[in-house]
Amino acid sequence: MKCLWTVGTLNLKFRGFSGYLPALSTRRTVESDARTLHRVKTLSSSAEFKSEEHSNVDDDMANPQKTVGQLGHHKSDETFREWEKYWRDVDAGTSVGIVNSIQGGSIDWSNSGNHENETNAGLEKRRYIMAMRHGERVDLTYGPWVPYCFDENGKYTRKDLNLPIKLADRVGGKDSYARDSPLTRVGRLQAYLVGEGLRLAGVQLKHVYSSCALRSVETAHALLEGLEGDPSVKIKIEPGIFEHKMWHMVNGALVPFMTPQELHKAGYNVDLDYKPYLQIDLTTPETINEFYKRNKKVMQSALKDTESEGGNIMFVGHAATLDQMVTALSRLGDNRTDHPPYEITTNLLRIPYCALAAMKDRPLEVVAPPCPPSMNSCSGRYDWNMLLDKVD
Numbered sequence: 001m002k003c004l005w006t007v008g009t010l011n012l013k014f015r016g017f018s019g020y021l022p023a024l025s026t027r028r029t030v031e032s033d034a035r036t037l038h039r040v041k042t043l044s045s046s047a048e049f050k051s052e053e054h055s056n057v058d059d060d061m062a063n064p065q066k067t068v069g070q071l072g073h074h075k076s077d078e079t080f081r082e083w084e085k086y087w088r089d090v091d092a093g094t095s096v097g098i099v100n101s102i103q104g105g106s107i108d109w110s111n112s113g114n115h116e117n118e119t120n121a122g123l124e125k126r127r128y129i130m131a132m133r134h135g136e137r138v139d140l141t142y143g144p145w146v147p148y149c150f151d152e153n154g155k156y157t158r159k160d161l162n163l164p165i166k167l168a169d170r171v172g173g174k175d176s177y178a179r180d181s182p183l184t185r186v187g188r189l190q191a192y193l194v195g196e197g198l199r200l201a202g203v204q205l206k207h208v209y210s211s212c213a214l215r216s217v218e219t220a221h222a223l224l225e226g227l228e229g230d231p232s233v234k235i236k237i238e239p240g241i242f243e244h245k246m247w248h249m250v251n252g253a254l255v256p257f258m259t260p261q262e263l264h265k266a267g268y269n270v271d272l273d274y275k276p277y278l279q280i281d282l283t284t285p286e287t288i289n290e291f292y293k294r295n296k297k298v299m300q301s302a303l304k305d306t307e308s309e310g311g312n313i314m315f316v317g318h319a320a321t322l323d324q325m326v327t328a329l330s331r332l333g334d335n336r337t338d339h340p341p342y343e344i345t346t347n348l349l350r351i352p353y354c355a356l357a358a359m360k361d362r363p364l365e366v367v368a369p370p371c372p373p374s375m376n377s378c379s380g381r382y383d384w385n386m387l388l389d390k391v392d
Contacts, residue, residue, distance in 0.1 A: 126360040128203060128312040128370065129303060131325040132194065133355045134211075134219040135187030138163060139178070150174040162186055168266030170258050179248070179255040183218045190354040190374060191219040195226025197371025204229045206311020209302060211318060212239040212257040212280075219354065220316040221268045234271035235316075237263070240278030240298035243318035244291040244344075254282040277301050292342035295321070296328035303329060303361075319348050322357035329364050 138145055141162070149159050154173045158165055162184045170176050183191075198205070205227060210220040220235045237260050248254050263270045277298045302313060315321055323345065331339065356369035 126362050127310060128367075129315075129325070129329065129359045129361065129364075130313065130369065131315045131317065131322045131357045132191075132219065132223070133319050133321065133351050133353060134183070134213070134215040134316065135190040135222070136184045136353045137181045137187060137215045138184050139181040141184055144178075146174050146178040150177075168258075168262070170262055170266075171256050176255045176258075179251075180214050180257060183215050183222075187215070187353065188218060188222040191222035192226035193374055194354050194356065194371065195223040195228075197226075199227050199229070201370040203312060203370045205233060205314050206230075206309070207236070207302065207306050207313045208233060208316065209236045209238045209241065209298070209314070210316040211242045211321070212237055213242055213318070214258055216316050216318070217258070217263055217268055217270070220314075223314070223316065224269055234269050234274075236271050236274040236276075238274075238276050238278070238298055239280045240276060240294045241315055241317045241321060242280060243320055244288065245280065245282075245284075245286050249285065256282065288344060289341045291320075292324060292327070295324040296331070299325055299328045300332050303332065319351035319355075320344065322351060322355060323347060325357060326359065326366055329359055332364065 150156055156167045164182050208220055210216045217235060260270045260272055264272055278294050306313060315325055358367050358369040359365060360367050
């Protein structure tokens with residue numbers, strides 16, 4: 001059997017179908033585009049095999065966190081072609097027009113109302129409103145990690161290089177960490193790279209709102225580190241953009257999230273003076289439409305309340321945050337009451353870690369994000385004990 005592998009998207013081109021894929025054949029980690037779980041895959045001689053892509057969508061949507069890994073990747077070669085000019089501009093040290101390299105020729109501004117005669121400089125002054133998913137999380141990379149990393153006294157020990165070096169004290173200790181996962185080290189790097197990408201594109205942030213989930217706060221923190229922007233820009237902890245509560249309440253009420261004071265003490269760049277638009281009750285259920293409405297309130301309010309001050313906005317949340325931002329802001333100023341109930345679409349299952357969605361204002365419209373996406377994949381875990389077999 002002969003296989004050609006494309007790392008990152010794992011596009012496979014097979015020549016012959018006898019035998020097995022290598023033992024380090026990978027499958028997608030749940031809720032991530034990274035491939036970190038390993039297995040052997042049998043291929044029949046008739047070249048037919050059941051793809052993971054063929055899943056029951058209704059079952060998937062019942063708990064997308066468990067089934068997101070069953071949907072496919074977008075082809076990386078298409079992504080690379082789309083961003084080719086961007087990278088040429090970066091390599092050439094272009095300081096102006098990097099964003100135009102991906103947007104200037106692809107967006108039709110002819111329907112922009114009073115703005116149709118704006119110059120490129122004027123277009124660049126339209127501010128970004130962006131939504132970003134959190135980075136790779138520990139629990140969905142390692143499974144039930146807490147029993148292996150905490151002792152009976154609640155002391156944390158790092159058992160893998162991709163795990164956090166240390167964890168801060170919090171109410172509930174290890175039990176809270178089991179229900180409110182931190183990022184892996186790769187997850188922090190993913191967020192840092194997005195910040196770096198925005199910086200290279202000349203896009204800074206003025207307002208950063210984060211879900212109260214620890215993974216989102218850590219993502220926002222690493223994003224700002226990569227951005228190397230104004231140090232006065234701090235993370236506004238906004239419980240209203242936490243994801244659907246019912247995805248987390250299968251085992252009872254949600255655990256208390258870390259408070260802004262706890263997060264500040266742990267070293268995160270949070271705004272201790274920020275007053276959230278909404279608080280969420282950790283003990284009560286909610287419908288999908290109620291989930292959307294609280295996100296809508298936060299996003300529409302943030303956009304209006306920052307209009308006079310100006311500056312780009314970033315909402316750091318979850319996979320659904322991208323779709324909800326676009327839906328909520330596209331309905332801003334629309335007072336109709338006949339909008340259909342909000343529904344979670346299968347697109348939710350295709351949102352990789354640290355994915356970006358972007359809109360621009362005046363008029364509000366969806367645009368290409370100002371920096372490229374990222375993909376990552378992992379090889380099999382190295383076990384140093386195999387060297388013992390070489391010892392005479």
